[in-house]
Amino acid sequence: MLKVQASIAVLEYKPNRVAQRLRSTSKKTKLLGLVIPDIQNPFFVDVVRGVEDYAYQNNFAVMIGNFGQDEKKEKLYLDILQSENIDGLIVAPIHGKDKGVENLVKKNIPVVCIDRGLTDIDVDVVKVDNEQGAFNAIDHLLSLGHKRIAFISGNFKIPTYIERLNGYKKAFVKHGVPYNENLVFARDTDYKSGFEIANKILELDDRPTAIFSGNNLLTLGALEAIHAKSIKIPEEISIIGFDDMPWSISLNPPLSAVRQPGFNMGRKAAEMLYDRILNPNSKKEKVILETELMIRKSTIRIE
Amino acid sequence: MLKVQASIAVLEYKPNRVAQRLRSTSKKTKLLGLVIPDIQNPFFVDVVRGVEDYAYQNNFAVMIGNFGQDEKKEKLYLDILQSENIDGLIVAPIHGKDKGVENLVKKNIPVVCIDRGLTDIDVDVVKVDNEQGAFNAIDHLLSLGHKRIAFISGNFKIPTYIERLNGYKKAFVKHGVPYNENLVFARDTDYKSGFEIANKILELDDRPTAIFSGNNLLTLGALEAIHAKSIKIPEEISIIGFDDMPWSISLNPPLSAVRQPGFNMGRKAAEMLYDRILNPNSKKEKVILETELMIRKSTIRIE
DNA sequence: ATTTGCGATGTAAACGTTTACATTATTCAA
DNA sequence: TTGAATAATGTAAACGTTTACATCGCAAAT
Numbered sequence: 125m126l127k128v129q130a131s132i133a134v135l136e137y138k139p140n141r142v143a144q145r146l147r148s149t150s151k152k153t154k155l156l157g158l159v160i161p162d163i164q165n166p167f168f169v170d171v172v173r174g175v176e177d178y179a180y181q182n183n184f185a186v187m188i189g190n191f192g193q194d195e196k197k198e199k200l201y202l203d204i205l206q207s208e209n210i211d212g213l214i215v216a217p218i219h220g221k222d223k224g225v226e227n228l229v230k231k232n233i234p235v236v237c238i239d240r241g242l243t244d245i246d247v248d249v250v251k252v253d254n255e256q257g258a259f260n261a262i263d264h265l266l267s268l269g270h271k272r273i274a275f276i277s278g279n280f281k282i283p284t285y286i287e288r289l290n291g292y293k294k295a296f297v298k299h300g301v302p303y304n305e306n307l308v309f310a311r312d313t314d315y316k317s318g319f320e321i322a323n324k325i326l327e328l329d330d331r332p333t334a335i336f337s338g339n340n341l342l343t344l345g346a347l348e349a350i351h352a353k354s355i356k357i358p359e360e361i362s363i364i365g366f367d368d369m370p371w372s373i374s375l376n377p378p379l380s381a382v383r384q385p386g387f388n389m390g391r392k393a394a395e396m397l398y399d400r401i402l403n404p405n406s407k408k409e410k411v412i413l414e415t416e417l418m419i420r421k422s423t424i425r426i427e
Numbered sequence: 428m429l430k431v432q433a434s435i436a437v438l439e440y441k442p443n444r445v446a447q448r449l450r451s452t453s454k455k456t457k458l459l460g461l462v463i464p465d466i467q468n469p470f471f472v473d474v475v476r477g478v479e480d481y482a483y484q485n486n487f488a489v490m491i492g493n494f495g496q497d498e499k500k501e502k503l504y505l506d507i508l509q510s511e512n513i514d515g516l517i518v519a520p521i522h523g524k525d526k527g528v529e530n531l532v533k534k535n536i537p538v539v540c541i542d543r544g545l546t547d548i549d550v551d552v553v554k555v556d557n558e559q560g561a562f563n564a565i566d567h568l569l570s571l572g573h574k575r576i577a578f579i580s581g582n583f584k585i586p587t588y589i590e591r592l593n594g595y596k597k598a599f600v601k602h603g604v605p606y607n608e609n610l611v612f613a614r615d616t617d618y619k620s621g622f623e624i625a626n627k628i629l630e631l632d633d634r635p636t637a638i639f640s641g642n643n644l645l646t647l648g649a650l651e652a653i654h655a656k657s658i659k660i661p662e663e664i665s666i667i668g669f670d671d672m673p674w675s676i677s678l679n680p681p682l683s684a685v686r687q688p689g690f691n692m693g694r695k696a697a698e699m700l701y702d703r704i705l706n707p708n709s710k711k712e713k714v715i716l717e718t719e720l721m722i723r724k725s726t727i728r729i730e
Numbered sequence: 731a732t733t734t735g736c737g738a739t740g741t742a743a744a745c746g747t748t749t750a751c752a753t754t755a756t757t758c759a760a
Numbered sequence: 761t762t763g764a765a766t767a768a769t770g771t772a773a774a775c776g777t778t779t780a781c782a783t784c785g786c787a788a789a790t
Contacts, residue, residue, distance in 0.1 A: 128769070141510040142449045143746035147775050162474060167620045169466055176466075180500060188491045190479055197483060206487045207444040267593055315673055347677035370618055374650035376679030431739075446776035450745050 138264045141185075145209050154184045156397065157205035157213040159198065162313060163190040165340050167367045167386045168216070171238060174390020175214055182398065184211075191218065193279075193312060199224050206233065212397045214390075216240055219281035234400040238393045240283045241410070248400055250393045250411040254284055254366075254398060257382040257415035258291030258336070261364045263332045264380075266299040266419060268425040270362060272332040274325045278313035285310065285338055292336065307332060318345025326353055326361075333361060334424055340367035347375065349422035368418050378420035385413055444488075448512050457487045460508035460516040461698065462501065465616060466493040468643050470670045470689045471519070474541060477693020478517055485701065487514075494521065496582075496615060502527050509536065515700045517693075517705045519543055522584035537703040543586045544713070551703055553714040555618060557587055560685040560718035561594030561639070567683075568637045569602040571728045573665060575635040577628045579645045581616035588613065588641055591669060595639065610635060621648025629656055629664075636664060636729055643670035649659045650678065654672045661727035671721050681723035688716055 131137070145155065160168045172188065179186045187208060189201030194277045195218055202224045202327055206214060212234035217225045220243035229235050229247050236248040265273050275292050289308065296303040309324065311317045318341060325332060325348060337343040343365030347357075355361055357377055368383035392411055397408070434440070448458065461478055463471045475491065482489045490511060492504030505527045505665040508516060515537035520528045523546035532538050532550050539695055568576050578595050581588045592611065599606040612627065614620040621644060628635060629652060640646040646668030650660075658664055660680055671686035695714055702709070 138451075138510050140512065140746050141507065142445055142512045143775090144748075145446045145775095146443075146449050146777085147748045149747080149775090163472055163479075164469075166467075166469075169472065172466060173493070180503070185487065185490065185511070189488075190476070200483070201488075203441060204444065207441050208488070209443065209445045209613060266751080299593075344674040347674065351677060351681075353485060371647040371650065371678075374647060374654060374679060375674075375677055376681075378654075378679075443776050446745090447778075448745095449747085450778045452745090452778080645784080 126408060147381070154182075155208065155210050156184050156186045156209070156394070157189070157215070158186050159189045159191065159201050159205070159213065159215040161191060161193050161216050161218065163188075164314070165367075166369050167340055167384060168239075170386025170392075171216075171390035173388040174392070175394045175410075176390075177387070178394035178398075179389050184394075186189060193218065193314075198222075200229065204422050211234075212401045214238055214397055215394045217242055219279075220244075220283040232404060234397055234404065236393050236397045236400060242285065246408045248409050250389050250413070251284075252384045252415050254412050254415075255286035255291040255294070255415075257366065257384070258288040259295045260291075260415070260417045261336055261366070261382050262292050262295035263278040264419065265297065265336065265362060265364060265423060266295055266301060268334075268362070268423060270332075270334040270426060272304070272307065272330065273300050273334045273336055274332040275308040276318055276321045276335060276337040276346055277308060277310040278317075278323070278338050278342070280310050282313070288338055290334070300361075313339055313341065315341045315345040315348075318342035319349045320345075322346035322349035323353075325369065326350065326355065331361070334403070334423070335363045337363065337365045340365065340369060343367070343379065343381070347379075357422050362423040362426075364423050368416075372418070373420065375422075377422050379418075380420045380423045381418045383416040383418050389413060452585040457485075458511065458543060459487050459489045459697070460492070460504075460511070460513040460518070460711040461489050462492045462494065462504050462508070462516065464494060464496050464521065465644070467617070468664050468670075469672050470643055470687060471542075472548045473689025474519075474649060474693035474696075476589075477690040477695070478697045479693075479702075481694050487697075496617075501525075505531065513676050515539075515704045517696045517700055519539055520545055521629060522582075523547075523586040535707060537700055537707065539696050541692060546586065549711045551699050551711050551713075553692050553699060553716070553718050554587075555687045555692070555718050557590035557718075558594040558597065560669065560687070560720075561591040561719070562598045562666050563594075563720045564639055564669070564683075564685050565595050565598035566601065567722065568639065568665060568667060568726060569604060571637075571665070571726060573637040573729060575607070575610065575633065576637045576639055577631075577635040578611040579621055579624045579628070579638060579640040579649055580611060580613040581620075581641050581645070583613050585616070589681075590661065591641055592680045596629070616642055617642065618644045621645035622652045623648075625649035625652035629653065629658065634664070637726070638664065638666045640666065640668045643668065646670070646682065646684070650682075654679070660725050664728075665726040667726050668728035671719075672701055675721070676723065678725075680725050682721075683723045684721045686719040686721050 191198035198218050214236050216239040226245050239251055241249040241423050280286055293303050309321045364380040366382045368381040372379040494501035501521050517539050519542040529548050542554055544552040583589055594673040596606050612624045640649050667683040668686045675682040
C-alpha cells in the first residue's frame with residue numbers, strides 16, 4: 125500500500141465535503157436538493173424514499189426542503205439550495221408558472237420536476253397520467269350508477285389538479301352525464317381542507333352520492349367528516365381517492381383509490397437528474413407513469 | 428444607503444453558503460443535521476416537521492438522513508453530515524449504545540437525541556415517558572378484563588421498546604395478573620413486521636384477547652393481518668397502538684392509541700440544539716414529554 | 731483650518747479541498 | 761547498470777467567504 129493511502133487509513137482521514145464542494149468544478153460533490161410541497165402527505169414520503177434510495181446507492185447526500193404550499197418558504201429553500209452549490213435539484217413546483225424553479229432551469233442548474241411540470245419552459249419531468257387516473261376513478265363511479273359526484277380538489281394553480289379535473293370531466297362526457305361545476309371544490313391540499321370541504325358537501329341540499337377526493341390527505345380529512353356525521357360508506361355515500369396508502373385496506377371501509385407509484389417516481393427522478401448532471405445539454409425528458417385503480421369497499425353500485 | 432449595501436441589493440448578491448461554512452468559525456453557518464430511523468413512520472414525519480418549523484423560523488437549513496434501521500446507512504449519514512460541517516445534529520440513535528453518535532458527542536459536536544437516548548454517555552435528549560405510556564395502555568386493557576395481551580414490539584436494542592416493555596410489565600404487576608413472556612414478540616419496526624407478527628399471534632392456540640402494538644407502522648400492519656382473517660375488532664380482539672395518527676379515527680374501527688407529541692418533540696429538540704450550539708458546556712438536558720391515551724373504538728370490555 | 735472620532739471601505743490570510751503541473755521514486759527491459 | 765516509462769509525491773493557485781486589521785472619508789468639535 126502506498127504511504128499516502130496508508131496514512132489516510134491510519135488517520136481515518138475523511139475529506140471535508142464543504143471544501144470539496146467549494147473547489148470542485150466537475151460535478152462530483154454529490155449533493156442533491158429535494159423540494160416538496162408537503163412531507164405529511166404519504167405520497168411525497170414515498171417520493172422522498174425513492175430519491176433517497178437512489179442517492180444512497182450512488183453516494184449522494186440529499187438536502188430536503190418541505191414548503192407546505194407556502195410560496196415564500198419554497199423561494200427560501202430554492203435560494204438556500206442554490207447557495208449550497210447543489211449539483212442538481214428535484215422539485216415539485218408550487219404551481220405551473222413557478223418563477224423560482226424557472227430561474228434555476230435558465231441558470232442551467234440541473235432540475236427535474238416531479239409530480240408536476242412547468243407550463244412555460246422545457247424541463248425534465250416525471251409524473252403520472254393524472255387525467256387518465258381521474259378518468260378511471262370517475263368512470264368507475266359512473267358505471268356504478270352515480271351521477272352526482274363531488275370532486276374535492278387541490279388548488280387549480282397546481283397543474284396536477286387541472287389534469288385530474290380534465291379526467292373527471294372526460295368521464296362525464298363518455299357516459300353522457302351532464303357535468304355540474306357546482307360539485308367541484310378546490311382549496312388547499314391538506315387534511316383540514318378535505319375535512320371542511322367534505323362537511324360542506326355533506327350539507328348540500330341534494331347530497332352527492334359519491335365523492336372523488338384529489339389526494340391522500342383530502343381523502344383522510346373527508347373520511348373524518350363523513351364518519352363524524354355517522355354517514356355510512358359506501359351505503360349512503362361512495363368515496364374514491366387519488367393516492368393509495370399501504371393501510372388503505374385498514375380504513376373504514378377499505379378505501380378504493382387511484383394508486384400512484386411514488387417510490388418509483390422518486391427513484392426515476394433521481395436517475396434522470398443524474399443523467400442531466402452528466403449531460404446538461406441532452407433533450408429534456410418527460411416520463412409519464414401509469415396509475416392503477418384499486419377497487420376496495422368504499423364504492424358501491426346505486427340504482 | 429451605503430454604496431456596498433446598494434450594490435448588494437442591485438446585484439441581488441447572495442452569499443455562497445458553502446464558502447461561508449468553510450471559513451466561518453463562529454457557528455453562524457446555519458446547517459442542522461437530522462438523522463431518523465424511518466421516514467415512513469408518521470411519528471417521525473411529525474418530528475421532522477417540528478424540527479423544520481423551528482429551523483425555518485431561525486434561518487437554518489436542515490439536512491435529513493433516513494437510515495431505515497440500517498446501521499451502515501446511519502453511519503454513512505453521520506459521516507456525511509460531519510464532513511458537511513453541520514453546526515449540530517438531531518438524531519434518533521439506532522440503539523442505546525450507538526458508537527457513531529457517541530463519537531460525535533465526544534468530539535464536542537452539538538447533538539441532541541430524540542425519541543431515544545444513549546445509555547453510556549451524557550447527552551441532551553427529548554423523549555416521551557414511554558414506560559408510563561405503555562403502562563396506561565395495558566392498564567386500560569387489564570381494567571377492561573383482558574388477561575392475555577400480546578405485545579408487538581420493535582427490537583429491544585432500541586431503548587424506547589425496553590421502556591415500553593417495562594410499562595407493559597408494570598401494569599400486569601399492578602393488576603396482579605401473571606406476565607407471560609411468550610406473548611411478547613420483537614422484530615423490526617415496520618409495517619411488514621406488524622403484519623407478520625400479528626399473523627403469528629392470531630394463529631396461537633390460546634389466542635390473546637388483546638394486542639398492544641409498539642408503534643404506528645406495527646399497528647397498521649397488525650390491522651391488515653386481523654382484517655385479512657376477518658376477525659372482528661373489538662368484538663373478537665382488542666387492539667391499542669403506541670402512536671396516534673390524524674386519521675386514526677377513520678380506521679376500522681377508530682383506533683385506541685397512545686399519542687406522542689411528535690411535532691413538539693421535534694421543535695423542542697431543535698430549540699435545545701440551538702442552545703447547545705450557543706452554549707456548548709452547559710449541563711445536558713433531559714426533556715420527558717407526556718403521552719396521552721386516546722380511547723376510541725378498538726378496545727372493548729370482556730367478561 | 732485642523733483635529734478627532736467613527737463609520738465605511740480596502741487588504742491579506744485562512745478555511746480544506748481540487749486542479750494542473752513539476753518533481754522524485756520505483757519498476758522493468760535491455 | 762542504465763535509461764525510459766510509470767507511479768508516487770510535492771507545490772502553488774484557486775474556490776468565495778470570514779477574520780482581523782489597516783486605511784480612508786466625512787462630520788462635528790476645536
